[in-house]
Amino acid sequence: MKRDRRAILKNAAVLTAALAIPNAVAASGRLLTQRDLKPIAEPPVPPAPPIAPIQTSSRVVRPDLLRQALASLDRHRSSIQRQDRIAIADMDAPSSQPRFHIVDLRNGDSKSFLVAHGSGSDPAHTGFLKRFSNEYGSNATSQGAFVTADYYVGKHGSSQRLIGLDESNCNALGRNIVVHSAWYANRDMLQTHGMLGRSQGCFAVGEGDLDKVFAMLGSGRMIFAAKV
Structure with missing residues (x-):
């Protein structure tokens, strides 16, 4: 009974991962293993473009x-x-x-x-x-x-x-x-x-x-x- 429960949980985890990355399954042509279930890091957020300073010279606006x-x-x-x-x-x-x-x-x-x-x-x-x-x-x-x-x-x-x-x-x-x-x-x-x-x-x-x-x-x- 414990073995069946472990198998169900394992299959659920595999199914969840497969749904999350279907391209990986299609590309590999094999069943996913625990090694494939590594956390995927979030892609780095690109820095916001710098805001140009407003011109404040005496020739423009004091x-x-x-x-x-x-x-x-x-x-x-x-x-x-x-x-x-x-x-x-x-x-x-x-x-x-x-x-x-x-x-x-x-x-x-x-x-x-x-x-x-x-x-x-x-x-x-x-x-x-x-x-x-x-x-x-x-x-x-x-x-x-x-x-x-x-x-x-x-x-x-x-x-x-x-x-x-x-x-x-x-x-x-x-x-x-x-x-x-x-x-x-x-x-x-x-x-x-x-x-x-x-x-x-x-x-x-x-x-x-x-x-x-x-x-x-x-x-x-x-x-x-x-x-x-």
Whole structure:
């Protein structure tokens, strides 16, 4: 009886192994033995591909500003559908510099564009943003995190609505703060005036840059504007 039980257990073990590695049985053309029932080690897990560091030089995005933008992305994560790329508007830089940076957070690549600020943020038209405002009628740029929304065609042509996610820009949708193109944000303004013109608080980019900005930014991504 004990012998029969041992035989049953042995056959069960052999059957289990055969089901697990049928190719081995077919290749060998023989019955499996206890020697064949060695544990099979798990294949080594390939290492995860390295994540490229995000460029943080002063020629791209200043480190302090980037840290603030990433902290804002984390804080508003539930409201931002796409988190692979973000746009960072460095409003500490003059309008004569490409200061609208679209950063790919997966590989660190970035592309920078000229962008105008609001006339209410620079009343004397110095080319530098002096103040932010969230007030209706201020014509000023607002600071904080925005999420890009839908596209439409308005008085400035193709435009993209923005939703403010912070108390400092929560009126953005009602104020019609959008991304659009404008002649006064074209590069040739720098040759004649040394700075861009001013918007009514919108992120106005050059007419030749709008399609690129829309293609890289899309809907459901974050724009972060700050002066650090």
